[in-house]
Amino acid sequence: MLQNxxxxxxxxxxxxxxxxxxxxxxCGLLLRLRQLYKWEHDLLPWQEPESPEVxxxxxxxxxxxxxxxxxxxxxxxxxxxxxxPFAVDDINLLVQPEGLIYGAGFGRGLAPTFFLGELTEVRTxxxxxxxxxxxxxxxxxxxxxxxxQGNLIYARTQALVYYLWxxxxxxxxxxxxxxxxxxxxxxxxxxxxLKDPKAFEEEFCLLVTGExxxxxxxxxxxxxxxSLRPVFKELVELFPHTRIELWIRGLKDALxxxxxxxxxxxxxxxxxxxxxxxxxxxxxxxxxxxxxxxEPAFRRVAQYRDWRALNEARLAVLARLRSQAAQLQELxxxxxxxxxxxxxxxxxxxxxxxx
Numbered sequence: 001m002l003q004n005x006x007x008x009x010x011x012x013x014x015x016x017x018x019x020x021x022x023x024x025x026x027c028g029l030l031l032r033l034r035q036l037y038k039w040e041h042d043l044l045p046w047q048e049p050e051s052p053e054v055x056x057x058x059x060x061x062x063x064x065x066x067x068x069x070x071x072x073x074x075x076x077x078x079x080x081x082x083x084x085p086f087a088v089d090d091i092n093l094l095v096q097p098e099g100l101i102y103g104a105g106f107g108r109g110l111a112p113t114f115f116l117g118e119l120t121e122v123r124t125x126x127x128x129x130x131x132x133x134x135x136x137x138x139x140x141x142x143x144x145x146x147x148x149q150g151n152l153i154y155a156r157t158q159a160l161v162y163y164l165w166x167x168x169x170x171x172x173x174x175x176x177x178x179x180x181x182x183x184x185x186x187x188x189x190x191x192x193x194l195k196d197p198k199a200f201e202e203e204f205c206l207l208v209t210g211e212x213x214x215x216x217x218x219x220x221x222x223x224x225x226x227s228l229r230p231v232f233k234e235l236v237e238l239f240p241h242t243r244i245e246l247w248i249r250g251l252k253d254a255l256x257x258x259x260x261x262x263x264x265x266x267x268x269x270x271x272x273x274x275x276x277x278x279x280x281x282x283x284x285x286x287x288x289x290x291x292x293x294x295e296p297a298f299r300r301v302a303q304y305r306d307w308r309a310l311n312e313a314r315l316a317v318l319a320r321l322r323s324q325a326a327q328l329q330e331l332x333x334x335x336x337x338x339x340x341x342x343x344x345x346x347x348x349x350x351x352x353x354x355x
Contacts, residue, residue: 221262
């Protein structure tokens with residue numbers, strides 16, 4: 001039964017990968033395909049396969065996606081019964097006794113995403129349950145390192161390892177001063193790490209452990225932030241694959257990072273300079289526009305260890321972003337026509353950011 005379940009989840013993952021492929025830029029798609037290839041072939045993140053092999057594999061994936069274009073999700077069969085692949089709670093009741101955890105939901109562009117992995121730890125934080133996932137038996141193109149779904153949080157260690165290594169090895173990151181500071185604080189040198197990763201595997205694993213905690217705090221912040229909940233889904237459904245979706249997702253992530261339960265509050269409380277530097281090194285592209293007050297305050301932390309200044313900046317940003325969320329609720333309550341709503345959103349929120 002377990003092997004059949006893995007096969008069915010992998011089929012759904014391949015189907016979801018085809019749905020996700022068009023949502024990424026060419027560079028982003030190739031990066032995710034490379035991660036997926038390494039996972040499927042059981043490679044370490046720093047093991048680089050031969051290009052012809054990867055290109056042949058990508059061609060096979062694209063061909064499979066074309067053939068599956070009209071296919072529907074496999075129902076998950078277990079002990080004579082059939083389960084909807086989005087029935088996460090019911091499926092986990094069956095697989096958790098096997099030491100596994102299952103996740104399903106909707107990501108960027110409302111594209112479905114699935115995974116099945118080894119359950120290494122279960123935590124609770126108030127009403128939230130946190131599943132720490134180890135090696136994965138099935139995954140799709142998305143491979144988000146962490147995700148929140150209602151009162152459930154998934155922290156995916158293997159996906160995080162691939163994500164971090166790809167960011168570290170990106171040529172565009174080689175002069176990133178925040179990245180160099182983060183690694184130096186962990187007794188790592190980027191050039192030496194990339195040249196001989198096996199020699200620094202223990203230090204890299206410790207870094208991954210720290211970043212997993214930071215990622216969990218982001219998801220806790222997202223799960224507990226109520227300010228955008230009344231409008232987020234409606235805006236994503238009204239304006240998929242647009243700058244509005246990009247902005248509203250960035251706003252949701254920023255709120256999760258700066259609120260009282262989120263990543264920054266945790267890092268400030270712990271006075272965790274390495275993870276704070278990595279936060280800036282790997283911050284999403286919209287963060288300099290959405291939370292510009294944070295970076296000058298970080299410089300005070302780096303120079304003077306002035307954590308109070310950073311917390312004051314965090315609180316100021318939080319108040320401003322929650323005010324924007326309240327304005328959004330008021331705007332949507334007016335029940336404007338979609339074109340009018342789009343124009344108002346651009347005028348009030350996107351245009352001031354240069355979007």
